Amino acid sequence: MLVIGGGPVGLMCALEAKRMGVNDLRLVDKATKQMEICKASTVWPRTLELLKYAHPAVYTDMKDYANKVAILSIYRGKAKENKTELMAKIDLEGRFNSEVETAFCLEQFMTERFLSTDLEKRFGISIERGVAVKHFQDMGSYVRVELHDAINDVVEIVHTKYLVGCDGAHSFTRKNLNLHYPGEAFNKVFVIAHCKIDGLQFDNKQIWTVLNEDGIAFAAPMPNDTWELIFDLSPEQAKVFFGSDKPRDPTITELNRLIMDRVPGTPANAMHSPLWLGHFRIHSRQVERYSVGRVFMCGDACHIHSPAGGQGMNFGMQDACNIGWKLGLVLRGTTSSHLLNSYHLERWPVGRLLVLGTETQSKIIFDPNPIVRQMQFLLLPIVGNHASALASKAAPVIGETIYSYRNSPLSVEHWCFESLSYAFSNLFLRFDPERVLQRRRTGITRFITNRLCAGDRIPDAALSSSFGKEIDNIPRSKQRIAEQRTSKFRLLFGGENPDVADSEDVGNDVSIRTIHSLCSEAKLTALLFEAAPGYGDSSFGHGGQETDLKQVAWKLETLTDGLIKAHVIGCGERNTQRAFNVVGQCMYLVRPDGYVAFRSQPVDINMIIRYLQSTMGVKIPMLQEDNMALEDGLSSSHESDLTTVIRMLGLVSVLLTSNIVMTWYTSNA
Numbered sequence: 001m002l003v004i005g006g007g008p009v010g011l012m013c014a015l016e017a018k019r020m021g022v023n024d025l026r027l028v029d030k031a032t033k034q035m036e037i038c039k040a041s042t043v044w045p046r047t048l049e050l051l052k053y054a055h056p057a058v059y060t061d062m063k064d065y066a067n068k069v070a071i072l073s074i075y076r077g078k079a080k081e082n083k084t085e086l087m088a089k090i091d092l093e094g095r096f097n098s099e100v101e102t103a104f105c106l107e108q109f110m111t112e113r114f115l116s117t118d119l120e121k122r123f124g125i126s127i128e129r130g131v132a133v134k135h136f137q138d139m140g141s142y143v144r145v146e147l148h149d150a151i152n153d154v155v156e157i158v159h160t161k162y163l164v165g166c167d168g169a170h171s172f173t174r175k176n177l178n179l180h181y182p183g184e185a186f187n188k189v190f191v192i193a194h195c196k197i198d199g200l201q202f203d204n205k206q207i208w209t210v211l212n213e214d215g216i217a218f219a220a221p222m223p224n225d226t227w228e229l230i231f232d233l234s235p236e237q238a239k240v241f242f243g244s245d246k247p248r249d250p251t252i253t254e255l256n257r258l259i260m261d262r263v264p265g266t267p268a269n270a271m272h273s274p275l276w277l278g279h280f281r282i283h284s285r286q287v288e289r290y291s292v293g294r295v296f297m298c299g300d301a302c303h304i305h306s307p308a309g310g311q312g313m314n315f316g317m318q319d320a321c322n323i324g325w326k327l328g329l330v331l332r333g334t335t336s337s338h339l340l341n342s343y344h345l346e347r348w349p350v351g352r353l354l355v356l357g358t359e360t361q362s363k364i365i366f367d368p369n370p371i372v373r374q375m376q377f378l379l380l381p382i383v384g385n386h387a388s389a390l391a392s393k394a395a396p397v398i399g400e401t402i403y404s405y406r407n408s409p410l411s412v413e414h415w416c417f418e419s420l421s422y423a424f425s426n427l428f429l430r431f432d433p434e435r436v437l438q439r440r441r442t443g444i445t446r447f448i449t450n451r452l453c454a455g456d457r458i459p460d461a462a463l464s465s466s467f468g469k470e471i472d473n474i475p476r477s478k479q480r481i482a483e484q485r486t487s488k489f490r491l492l493f494g495g496e497n498p499d500v501a502d503s504e505d506v507g508n509d510v511s512i513r514t515i516h517s518l519c520s521e522a523k524l525t526a527l528l529f530e531a532a533p534g535y536g537d538s539s540f541g542h543g544g545q546e547t548d549l550k551q552v553a554w555k556l557e558t559l560t561d562g563l564i565k566a567h568v569i570g571c572g573e574r575n576t577q578r579a580f581n582v583v584g585q586c587m588y589l590v591r592p593d594g595y596v597a598f599r600s601q602p603v604d605i606n607m608i609i610r611y612l613q614s615t616m617g618v619k620i621p622m623l624q625e626d627n628m629a630l631e632d633g634l635s636s637s638h639e640s641d642l643t644t645v646i647r648m649l650g651l652v653s654v655l656l657t658s659n660i661v662m663t664w665y666t667s668n669a
C-alpha cells in the first residue's frame with residue numbers, strides 16, 4: 001500500500017498498517033524536510049490510549065516530553081481595571097473515562113518526530129522526502145500512481161493495491177478524485193505565536209481563554225516554558241493590525257501590543273524568543289466520501305474545522321487507526337475487501353458530529369454579537385460554580401472517548417434477555433443465523449442505549465493481580481502491591497475501595513493488566529465472560545445453558561488460525577464485569593482499534609463464526625476446507641433444540657403454577 005503524506009495522520013496510518021502485518025508499505029511526502037511549527041498542541045486521551053499499548057514507545061516518548069494538562073480556564077478581560085477575572089475553571093483530570101487522565105501538550109512536530117522514530121525503529125520505514133504524488137488512477141484491481149522525486153528529478157510509476165491520502169487540507173487525493181469539500185470559511189483572521197512569555201498571570205497547568213468584548217486570547221502551555229497563543233481579528237481589526245487588507249505573519253512587537261489589550265495586566269514586551277509566528281483562517285468542511293474504490297482519505301484531507309477544542313489531528317489519527325487495521329487484515333488475506341466499505345460508514349458520521357460541534361463552538365467563542373458576549377459574561381460564572389458536573393459531561397467529548405460506531409454494519413449483537421425469548425427465538429426462527437443477527441441489530445435491545453453496545457469503545461478496567469500466568473510467578477509481597485494498584489484503578493473506574501493511596505512508588509516490574517492491554521494485540525480479541533455469581537439460578541436466567549468458555553476460547557483461536565485471541569474473564573473479576581455490564585455468560589468480540597464488534601449472549605460459537613464470515617468477511621480456512629469443525633460447533637444447536645423443549649416444559653409449568661396461585665389468590669380475596 002502507499003500512504004501519501006508524512007504528517008501525524010499518515011505516520012499513524014503507516015504504523016497501524018505495519019502493526020497489523022502489512023508487508024509492502026511506502027510513505028511519501030512532497031516536503032523535502034519536516035516543518036518545525038507548533039500547530040496541534042494538544043493530544044487527548046483517546047489518541048493517547050490508542051498509542052499506549054499499540055505503539056508504547058511513542059506513548060512513552062510523549063509522556064516523558066509533554067506538559068500534562070487537564071484544566072480549562074475561562075477568564076474575562078477587564079481592560080479598565082487592567083486585570084482578568086476567572087469565570088470558570090473546569091478540571092477534567094480523571095474524568096475522561098480513560099486510564100489516561102490528562103491531555104498531553106506538545107508541539108505537532110514533536111508528535112510527528114516520535115511517530116516517525118518508532119516507524120523507523122520498529123518497522124524500518126522512513127518517510128520518502130521530496131516525493132510528490134502527481135497523478136493516480138484506480139485500475140480496478142490496483143491503483144496506478146505517478147510519483148515525482150524532486151530531489152533526484154525522477155518520475156516513477158507505481159502499482160499499489162491501496163492508496164491512502166493523508167495529504168492535508170489541500171489534499172491532492174481529494175482533488176484527483178473530483179470530490180467536493182463543502183462547508184464555509186470564517187471571515188476572521190487568526191494570528192498565532194509559539195514563544196516564551198514573562199510575567200504571565202497564569203500557571204502552565206491550564207489551557208486558558210480570555211474573553212473580551214472585542215476578541216479573545218487563547219493559549220496552550222507547551223514544554224520548555226513556551227506557549228502557543230492564538231488571537232482572533234475581525235476584518236476591521238485585521239486591517240488596522242496588518243496595516244493593509246492582506247493578512248501576513250505578525251511580528252513579536254505587534255503581538256506584544258495585542259496581548260496587552262487581550263490579556264489585561266500582562267507587562268510590556270512579555271512575549272519573546274518566538275519559535276513560530278503565523279496567521280491562518282478557519283474553514284469548516286467535510287468531504288462527501290472518505291473513500292472511492294481503492295483510494296481512502298484520512299485527516300485534514302477529509303475534514304477540517306476550527307482549532308477550538310484541539311480536535312483535528314486527534315481525529316485524523318483515529319481515522320488512520322480505523323483504516324489501518326482493516327487494510328492490514330485485507331492485505332494479509334485474512335478478510336475480504338468488503339470490510340473496507342465500513343471505513344467511510346464509520347468515520348464519516350463521527351466526523352460530521354465533530355465538524356458541526358466545532359463550528360457551533362467557534363461561532364459562540366469567536367463571533368458573538370455584543371449581546372451574546374454579555375450573556376457569556378453573565379452565565380459563565382454560574383457555569384463555573386457547577387464546574388465539576390460540567391467537567392464530567394465535557395471530558396469524554398473533548399477527550400474523544402465518547403464516540404462510537406453503533407450504526408456501523410460491523411456492529412452486531414446476538415442477545416437473548418432471558419430463557420423465554422430465547423425459547424421462542426429457537427422455536428420459531430429455528431437456526432437461521434442471518435435472520436437472528438439481523439433481528440438483534442434492529443431488535444428491542446437497541447432501545448436500551450445506556451449499556452455497552454456493539455460499536456462502543458471498550459471501557460478500561462483493571463484485572464485482578466491473579467489474572468494471567470505471568471503474575472503467578474511474582475512473590476506475594478509484590479502481588480500485594482499489585483493488588484493495591486488494582487484498587488487504584490477501581491477508584492479511577494468507579495469501583496470500590498476509595499481509601500487506597502496513589503501507589504506511584506510501585507515497581508515497574510509488577511505489570512497490572514487492564515482490559516485495554518489485553519485487547520492491544522494486532523488481532524481480534526474475544527472476551528468471554530463467566531456469569532456473575534448467582535445469575536442463572538432462577539428458571540428465568542439462562543439456567544442450564546452454561547457453556548464451557550475455555551472450550552469456546554480454544555475453538556475460536558484454533559478455527560481462526562490465531563486471528564482471534566480469546567480470554568476467559570472469571571466471575572471474580574467484578575470490576576471488569578461491572579464495566580462491561582455483565583450479568584449472564586456473554587462474549588464481546590473486540591476490534592484491534594478497541595471497539596466492540598460483536599456481542600453474543602448467550603455465548604454461541606455458531607453465531608460468532610457466522611458473524612466473522614458474513615459480516616467481517618473473514619476467510620476461515622479450516623471451515624472452508626472441511627465442514628467438520630462447523631458441524632462440531634453446530635451440534636450445540638441440536639442441543640439447544642432439546643434445551644428448548646425442556647425450557648418450554650418449564651415455561652408451561654411456571655404458567656400453570658402461576659395460574660393456580662392466581663386462582664387461589666382471587667378465590668381467597
Ligand SMILES: Cc1cc2nc3c(=O)[nH]c(=O)nc-3n(C[C@H](O)[C@H](O)[C@H](O)COP(=O)(O)OP(=O)(O)OC[C@H]3O[C@@H](n4cnc5c(N)ncnc54)[C@H](O)[C@@H]3O)c2cc1C
Pocket residue numbers: 004005006007008009010028029030031039040041042043108131132133134166167168169171172192280298299300301307309310311312313314315316
Ligand atoms: C493553529 C493550529 C492549531 C491546531 N491545534 C490542534 C490541536 O491542538 N489538536 C489537534 O488535534 N489539532 C490541531 N490542529 C489541526 C492539526 O494541525 C491538523 O489536523 C493536522 O495537521 C492534520 O494532519 P494531516 O496529517 O492530516 O495533514 P498535514 O499535517 O497537513 O500533513 C499532510 C502532509 O502531506 C504532504 N503532501 C501534501 N500533498 C502531497 C502530495 N501530492 N504528495 C506527497 N505529499 C503530499 C504534505 O507535505 C504534508 O506533510 C491545529 C491546526 C492549526 C492550524
